[in-house]
Amino acid sequence: MEKIIPCTVLVLLLVFAFGAAQNITARRAEEFHVGVILDLGSLVGKVSRTSISLAVKDFYSVHQNYSTKLTIHIRDSMGNDVKAASAAIELLENYKVQAILGPQKSSEAAFISKLGSIKQVPIVSFTATSPALTYDSMPYFVRATLSDSVQVNSIASLIKFYGWREVVMIYDGTDYGRGILPHLVDALQQIDAHVPYRSVIPLSATRENIKQELYKLMAMQTRVFIVHMSSSRASLLFIKAKEAGMMNKGFVWIITNGIANIIDSLNQSVIEAMNGVIGIRSHVPKSQELDTSFLVRWNRMYRQFNPNELPHNKPSIFGLWAYDTVWALAQAAEKVRVSGNSNRLQSCKNCTSLDSLAIYSNGPELLKEIVQNKFRGLSGNFDLTDRQLPVSALQIINLVGGSCRHIGFWTSENGLSRQLNQNGLKITGSDSILGLNPVIWPGESTEIPRGWEIPASGNKLRVGVPSSAYPQFAKTSKDPVTNTTRASGLSVDIFEEVVKRLPFSLNYEYQAFDTNDATSSRSYTDFVRQVYLQRYDIAIGDITIIYNRSLYVDFTIPYTESGVGMIVPVKEKVNNNMWTFLKPLSKGMLFVSIIIIIYTAVVIWLLEHLNGNGHLSGPFSPKQLGIPMLFSIFEDKDKLECFLSRAVLLVWKFVLLVLASSYTASFASMLTVQQLSPTLTDIKELQKQGGYVGFHRGSYMEGLLVDIGFDRSKMRPYDTPDEFHIALSNGEKNGGVAALVLDVPYIKLFLAKHCKGYTMVGPIYKSAGFAFALPKRSPLLADISRAIINITGGDTIIQIEKKWIDKHSCQNEQKVDGSALLMNRYKRDHQNAASKLDDPNTQRYVQQGENEHIQDADQGNEVNGGCNDVDNGTATAKSMSHSPNTNGDLPGDCTQNNRVTDKTHFSLQVSVQGGRGGGGLICHNVAQV
Incomplete structure (x- = not known):
């Protein structure tokens, strides 16, 4: 018993000595002062504070032998740029901090990073995502997160995948909200998508202001909205959008990663209001480090800092980045091994408070160690070599029923895909056929929204119609009772048939384009330009697709045949030559025919003479040879006594029959061709002759003729088909023209009315035909073109042409x-x-x-x-x-x-x-x- 007591005392002394030694070692660890600037009233600020505190505790529990230890000094910016700047100065002056974590907002990081560059203090932010924060202007700024610019290509891929042509941007009126705009617009332009409107929500906007802005958006056609806002303002936006009925079928809402990354931490009522929204967020790969024990410890510490709030199930990606950032900074600090007393500047007279701040002499070395530190953290691969985290994969989510559904992934190498394999490559095979999993859209719809709608409460679609020189194509008039514009013609009928075939109702009204207005110069190009000037929403009529018009409008596919031709008179040519009947016979044919006749006569004479024919008895003479020649031409078989002679004659009659038929057909064809022939066969011929050419006033034909090489003095404009007829009838000598140059549809209509004396030559020039003109990137373009294909590919177009063209034909x-x-x-x-x-x-x-x-x-x-x-x-x-x-x-x-x-x-x-x-x-x- 006496021996046991000394042993116990010895063990206790050893344990006490070991603990004392540990305390001495801990006390000897050099303090590395780090400032933290967060908005502790925001959700991101609360999550980040918890993660930073837990990271310090976890790191030094694993690295107990480190000679340095981070000492954290947290300051609350309260979301104010001035308070954040003041807190940074206070931390540099009073605590001589060697690094600053945060600031939380991009606008706060801009000033503090410039200050850090002057004092050589690294500024590491895991929340400032504005692309405007660059290493070139702020060399001591390190972004331990993703720039907002990296997600724009994934958003553009979504827009292209679903076939939307227009989107509306909704963003905060801050540096954070505006920073993404240039990059997003460029990405959308790459896929030919357009941003017709940008909705800026200022910081001073009230609930009523947001509601009024949403009503303004409802009056527009575009139904695809990209929301890039802070979580607090986005929450208010979606609650008001649900109240305004904008979370129903037909609407598309896309949220950027600033909101999607913390979606799990939002209020449940806000998540329910966002039902059907799709979002882009950073992908967090599964890892053993991010296990249940970590989440339990994290939630316990969160409750310590926020005892009045409900615990969160897990930290957001910003919390994971904050956790990994602390580990990266702690490892860099250990490598630098700095002394906290060597950073003071000598006092100076007449110095400002900023000038008196110490310059961190080991700042460049610390910055180098931070950016070169690479490891596998809770958020994945943590690598700051490029002064910001690399883009691995972005996840596409769909909010349904208060929870997130996985839709797919986006990577810069492979674009959109349903799943990622272990190497992060795109999956091929049946699982990636559709690219993404199905989405439940607002209104619990599974049908992909069209992306635009004609607002029921909006104005009618303004359809411009000209008064064509050919009323069969387009004609306008005023209703004497309602004073509304009425339109008729082939083009109008086709447009109305198109409207019937659209998969949605279209409320429209006709508006006449006054070609008699002096300002219009009676030009169809001016008419089309009215669409570009937003006077009309669509222009219909006999509008030809040409290049210079396509620069400011989009055309549907053509609904008429294409081409440009000439109308020329038909001249009468009478041949009075008495030897005309010999022209069908060529010299070779005539020579062979004579030889065959002589040969046949000789053979028949020889056979008959040997057979003792009485008509051919006696000595040979030219008269005897002439008799068989007559046999070979005329049918006189009774005078032939030999069977072989009759056989030869039968063969010859067959040959004679073929020759006679060929001669008859050639002679008849020659006579008809000689009687009627066009006065001109080529426009170059007319140009060389210096003849006059006519065209439709106000059409593009004038420019076409000038490009061909015609002198303007040889060009004469006309307005109506009757004027065309008079000009051609009079001819050049009587003030008319030698030919008219028109589109083929006009020529077809002209010849249907004036059947005699004219013909068409050509086409002499290629054109695309008649079509409808719409504004650039109009969402109606695809549906209208599809309906035109339906019409022109069936019997409908034939019936319309019969109604407006064939009924005017003089052929009847x-x-x-x-x-x-x-x-x-x-x-x-x-x-x-x-x-x-x-x-x-x-x-x-x-x-x-x-x-x-x-x-x-x-x-x-x-x-x-x-x-x-x-x-x-x-x-x-x-x-x-x-x-x-x-x-x-x-x-x-x-x-x-x-x-x-x-x-x-x-x-x-x-x-x-x-x-x-x-x-x-x-x-x-x-x-x-």
Whole structure:
């Protein structure tokens, strides 16, 4: 018993000695003074204070042998820049702090970082995210967080992924709110998205001011909003937005990481008001360090500092960055091993309070150690080599039912993806087909919002309509009762059909563009410019898509055919040469025909002579050779006695039949082409001749002709189709023009009305056709273009063209008499061929410049040019009615006055082929029993 007591005393003495030694070592640890400036009244400030205090405690419990120890001096800025600056000066003057953590706000960090650069004191902020804080202007500033500029590409990727074209920015009127704007606008421009409005919420804005601003946003078309605000003001914004009905179906709300990073710490009522919001926040990878024990210790310390508040489940990413920042600073301080008494400046006379502050001589070395320190922290890889944390991955979340749903990730290398693999690379395969998980949008809708709406309480869509020179395309008038503008025409009908096919209702009104106004210069370019000047929301009519107009408006896809052509008169060319009938026969063909006739005659004479034919008896003479030649030409088989001679004659008759048919067709085609031909075939030819050319006044044709090389003195403008007709009829010698240059749709309409004496040459120039003009990046553009495709791809466009163009065609009224090929009725046939030039099929061939061929379908190869009476075998061409071929029917019919037997039925066949000079029309009756 006596031996045991001394042993116990010895053990106690050893334990006491060991504890005393530890206390002596702890007392010998040099104090490293660190200032902390936070807004302790804000949620981020409270979270950061807790994390900093817990980090100091945890670090030195692990590193008990360190010769330095951080001594934290916390100051409350109360969210005021002046108080933050005053606190920094006080910390530098009274505590000789060698580093400052915070400041919390970007505006506070701007001044304090400049002060730290002068005194060589590193300023490390884990909350100041403004891109305006750069190392170039503040070399001692270190951002232990992400810059707001790193998230703009992820936001732009979301906008592009869902196909939105316009967004509205809502931000604080502070350095923090404004700092992201240039970067975000640039990122949106890269994907061709537009920011039509920026909503700035000043710090002095009241609840009523915010409510009024939200009502203003509701009156706009854009329904995609990007919110970049502080958490307190964003909370108020979303509560008011819910009250205003802006958290319903059709709206899109995107929050930046400043709000999304602390979403778990917001009041539950605020989270419920944000139902359907999507956000971008920093991704925190799972780690063993961030376990349950840490969260328990963190919550216990949070309650110590904030006993009157409910405990939080976990710290936000800002709290994790604050925790890791303390560890990085503590490790850097140990490496520097500074003495706290070597930083005083010698006192000076007449010095200001700032000048009297000590310069930290070891500041450059401490800064170097901070930025070179790399480790795996609670927030992930903590690396300040670039004076700010690197971008690893951003998480996309969706607030639904008071909690966050994972939507996907964004990385700079791979863009959007559903999940990340262990290496942080984009997952490929079936899991990444759609790019992101489905989103529950505001109003609990699963349908992706269109991104814009026509406000029900907003003004009607202003639709500008010109009074076209061709009223068939667009025409306006005033309703005498309501005094509203009425519009009609092909373009108007197409627009109204488009509205019917839109997936939403469109409230609009017509507004007339007064082309008689002197300020408009009767120019369609001026009309289109009214859309750019926001006088009209959309311009419809016969508007041609051209380059210079597309610089300030967007066009829909065209709804008419494209191209520019010439209208030229058709000249009459009569050939009085008596040897015209020989022109279809080439020299080679004529020579071969003569040789074959002689050869056939010799063979027949030889066979008959050897057979003892009495007609060819006696000695050989030219007369005997002439008789077989007549046999070879005329059918006189009774005088042939030899079977072989008759066989030779049969073969020759077949060859003669082919030659006769070819000659007949070529001769008929030659006569028709010679009768009708355009006066001009090329615009360059007209330019070389110095001829006059006409165009539609106020159209882009004037500039086009100048670009081609025409002298303005040779160009004459006209207003109406009647003036075009008069100018062409008069000709150049009588003050008219040699040709008109117009868009193909105008030419089609002109030729439908003036069938005789004109034809189209070309197209001579490519154009995109007629379309509707909308403001740049209009959200209506895609839907209207899609509806136009629906219309032009079906029967609707055909019916509209029949209504406005075909009903004005003179083809429905013309009566063409007689045959188109009989020479003794040449004059009448010329008129028939001229009228046929207006047929769409003929026009097509004229444009291509193909040669004309007329083929006879009659079984007997006889060119009658009229309707054949089968019973009598005589040609009784009486009349032929020419009608447009719109439904696959015959373009003409033949009538005859002769009686037809009951057993005979007549089938009308028409062969129409156009050429550069004109066309022919043949009607044949084929008897069928």
